[in-house]
Amino acid sequence: MGEDLTLPVPETLNATYAVACAAPIADPGELARDHVARRVGPPLRDLVLGMLDSPMVTLDQRPAAGFPPLPAGLLAAYRATSGDLASIEAASHLLVVRAAYRPGWPPAHEWAARAIAGAVGAALSAPVIDVFTPQVLPLDRLERSLPDPGGRIRLVDWMLLPHTSGPRGFWFTTQGLARFGLPELQTENVPPSLVEPWGRLLNGLARRVLDLWLDALRAGEQPVTVDLPEVVSVGLHDVAAAQGADEPMRREVPVRLSRGDAETPVLAVRAADDGPDGLEALCAALFGAPSAHR
Template identity: 45%
Template structure:
């Protein structure tokens, strides 16, 4: 194996396994093969055929066990990863677990994960139960589990398979991925991320995961599983990578790429995980957090992805009024194709929340009528779990508080509320 300063050799495991659970009261009334067959027409053929083939092979096992024979699942971690009270209650009331396990070689497709999740979803669907993804410690209802599987073209949303949890320490935020090990790749981590980049950096991590996973699987295309795959030390991440990871490749404007340096961070404890750390390129001056902020500014075209305010000051009120007064003109220019080349029109609008509205940006894709704007979200929203970066949204023009025209360097026109925020004229907190 050739070792150079440009590539990092990452070890490849000999095999990979997936485990899914279906909690139920009593024993299953429908056989597993019958349950899978009922998915005809609901599951794309690449996975439907794969699930049936693996079910008939020694690579997959499906067992029903009394729940006491299986180690207890930690309810606090399940809750942290999104479990509802109803799901935890069904788990507590269960007498048996259907355990679906599959094993496969590293590479693409990850047959062990796709087939095991499909079979578990089929079983859960017959008894109105849940699927528990043991790797991710996540509950999935059968419909959600099936939607996460590949479509007829073999495409998936990486966010359905890789989570990005974070925690805080004295140096800022520590981000990790949880899910790349499904595919044999080490998990990613970033340390020292500024607090205000919480959601933006989570999206960057997801985009980086997508880019590195592609490089990883490209290195596993041969008949024999290699001992190592060489990943580039400098990973290139673009807005397109982020959009693809969220399942909306056609709804993201072009952005300049950012570079992230890959470092192997081996675990000193044999029971702990090793990581691939994302760092600024060598020679970058200043703290890492400054580079991460600049990277987010590049990937999100200088627009802060989440802006919340409860009361407008004079400057903000003037900014909103200015933006709204010119909506008709910018719509006309957008529809006539009169915006500068290689630019994108974005609008900021409000989402209702318990603590006041949350204001998010979205890239305009269509504006057929003055009252209704079709767009793609530029960020994840706190207040609405369906609003995720790259996801399609419909915006009422009456909800718009700002608009901006962006190129690769940032705002070139509009963005009045952003200018107020950047100038430090933050609105007063609510009384």
């Protein structure tokens, strides 16, 4: 029984966004600089413009047929509108915005690429696709997801929590922690009655694990590996923080993390005591009786 999980730290993280254009852009760089300067407030604006003029950001415009087709089915599953799907299907060109940065805080690769793609999409009234997810990002939601002047974000704006049903319950796997260099979190066989509270708990756990990860990366020069505790406490304040809110109550519960296999870079999540009613007991201890799971 180990007390720590040793996770590799990637040398570089990459973000990719696409803008579906009805016609080619004469000068994508000039358009991006102009509209980032207009639409993005400081201090994020300075970071984005600095990266835009560096090798860390690339703008790749080609005829749409020059890229692999965007997955219309997945985009629709993640709530793309029929209008967005039609615009993507009709797009003559795609502008792909890529950014690279080291792991740690701030996640400048994601902030810069999303802000640039959003500014260009707003200028052209064109759909912006987050290729990582993949999903279409409506402009209001995209702009709301960017950091405030204090550098704060809501983790739920950068992470999805899809779940699928199986013969013994639901499978949950986060989709977003990899943006920061972490494995995703996964839980199997969640009872149908726990779908909502377990989703909230996983959001909070993702926030807690991300905080531990970033604390380790702040400690000095970028390490090759980071040790995270095998047993992690997640509290109501973590659940609130994932939503960008505060929670004064410090109620917490422990969960146990374990590594997936080499081909599946996930951290499996289960109750620390791993009893037969572990998930139900955790949700009840954190959120109260089942009737309170709203």
